[in-house]
Amino acid sequence: MPRLKARQDHLRISSFFAWLGYFFLVVPSLVVIPISFSTSSEIAVFPHRLSLHLYREFFHSSNWWPTTVQSFRVATLATVLALIVATPAAYALVRYEVRGKRLIHLVFLSPLFTPVVVIGLGSYLYFAYLGIGGTTLVLVFAHAVMISPFVLIAIMAGLRHIDPTLETAAMLMGASRWMIFGRVVLPQIVPALAAGALLGFLVSFDEVVIAYFVTSPVSQTLPVKMYSAIQWEISPVIAAVSTLLTASSLVISLAISLLQKPAWKAND
């Protein structure tokens, strides 16, 4: 059966390329792990003896740990700000029919399509002009802008899966708009809010280009520190930082997909 053979061949070839693709995708995220447990001060992919030396250096050194704390601070504040502004906007976009709704939606999503280097340059120039350049606040503002589309999309997805008749019922029973929003809508979209918050936090925590433009040496974040470390010193501590970052991204992304699962199920 020549046809059957041909069919198996092309299946095998396309699977082979798919596996090549998976390998290429996963290897960079995994190769840093063995390096991070090496003892020496040089980069070794297959260390002879395992140690936590590099992790100790990361947690105790005065140039790595403070930047990590700063990244936590910036990501938390930017996420809170993005949640505060994106939640009412998401509600309005899902529930109300307004003129030019598609355009408004597009404008809200536009930071997603703006190159980060443009947001970085704009924020750097504009806030320097306002006289607050280089402060943590500027980075919080710029990151809140950048992550707001992600948060908006996550919350809108959650809102589409709740039953609007509950809101109508609350309205008929005399609840005010604010009461409906606060006591009927919000409690139902807690998973979507959490997913949006985690997503925003992760994106802000990892963001490097805007942070590189707008921070000064005192307000430097972990990614900026890492960027200059890769460029100038290539110390193996970077491997330990990388492993920690990959592990936390993995945990956060798993949490996001678990939080969004109920919404998918309701869709089936």
Place this chain on the structure above:
Amino acid sequence: MIGLLLLLFLFPLGFTLYNSIHDDGQFTLKGYRALVSSTLLLRVVSTTFQISIIASLVSLLLGYPIALHLSRQSPRKRAFYLMLVLLPFWTSILVKSFAFTVILGEHGIINSALVWSFGPDATIPMLFNRVGVIVGMVNYLLPFMVFPILASLLAQNPAIAQAAEIMGAGRLRILLSVTIPLTMPGAVAGLLMTLTLSLGMYITPALLGGRRDMMIANLIDFYTRQTLDWNLASTIAVLLLALSTGLAMLLFRVRQAEGSF
């Protein structure tokens, strides 16, 4: 309320636009004149396009088999394989760039293996040149290519392929003349997405490329930090913004035609 945040977005962009036509408070078009006359700028713009187009096409070639493989799995298995695409998607680009310096470097994993098997002269330069930039960018872009193609593969009505099979078409024939043509909108969306992302790429060319692989985003940084020419930096930023807005509009057109936006 979101209006406030938009102001924080639109004012900086507006200020960049203002700076592109003003220098020291004086109106000027010298930035835009430099855009068409400066050889450095023209070289960087053409490098950017070359790298972006090559990286997007390689992503398509590598991403298509992945999407095809994913679409043929049972939902449970697909969830597992999707993790393999999502893990790098969520990994910081700095982690991946660092990993590539270790893999591709002069004394990196690949070159060590080559030296070990073929002797000390068998090294291939793969870092701080075009190869490094393309490899790093394709790795970053692949998930953005896989998702739209996978979506259009999964949205296909299986009855069409069945009809082709009943009429006697082989599996390869079905793939080539039914399945692949039907995923064209997904592939085009993936290409536009990866192209938009590549044009604004900063980290990969800075860490994995050499001096001659400077891209538009790196040039903006160069004029902002090194020469403090804010007028020119802003002009280039406006150009980059116009390019990526144009591509994003095209992307929305494609998605709209497909009915998925």
